[in-house]
Amino acid sequence: MSALSGQVVEYLRLRRALGFKLKREGRMLPQFVSWLDAAGAQTITVELAVAWARLPEGVQPIEWARRLGVVRGFARWLHTIDPATQIPPPDVFGARQQRPVPYVYSAAEISGLLQATRTLRPPLRAATHEALFGLLAATGLRVGESIALTRSDVDLTAGVITIRHAKFDRPRLVPLHPSVTSALHAYAARRDQICTAPKADTFFLSTVGTALSYSRVRQTFAQISTAIGLRTTTRRPRIHD
DSSP states (O other), rough: OOHHHHHHHHHHHHHHHHOOOHHHHHHHHHOOOOOHHHHHSSOOOOEEEEEEOOOOOOOHHHHHHHHHHHHHHHHHHHHHOOOTOOOTTTTOOOOOOOOOOOOOHHHHHHHHHHHHHHHOHHHHHHHHHHHHHHHHHHHHOOHHHHTTBBGGEETTTEEEEEEOOOOGGGEEEEEOOHHHHHHHHHHHHHHHOOSSOOOSSSSSOOTTTOOOOOOHHHOOOOOHHHHTTSSSOOOOTTTOO
């Protein structure tokens, strides 16, 4: 293992201990260091970092910028240990990822979405998505957090949801309004009436008794939001909005 490889391992270990998952960094930084080793380089320079970032052909500049950003974070940390390390500047490729402007839903639009879920078939799909989208609107949970909830995570007696793996992998508690607790009570009863032998312990179930998938939830949201005219070719509200 080269010195740089060992420093990558230490950098990832330290940042993950702070709660960062670093999936992209964990994949790309070993590739970057292997490329440096093959080039006979022992120090990160701006020239080498930019050259590695530009290796993929036929991609948008934003992809090069992402790759360079991974190296930049590592280089900033390494510079505190090895002052010879050069830190790549942020605007080399002139590409910045723009956050989409959030869509602000009206109360009537949210009600329309929930009403539209009742037309879904089969009945469990309708009940699940009405409860799920209602929970998202009322609490601001992320889709991934919601579909990962187990039955024990949803305390309908106390009116509290436990998110076990929130941002930075830290747990948090989400108190529920009584109207939300009531709606989830009704869903749980309907779910258990329809699906008597679930294959998963998740609170929200698919039509075959398994956990929901993020892609299918997004697909269903696109279907019903288009059906009621909320989603058009020029207006694309997202679930997390």
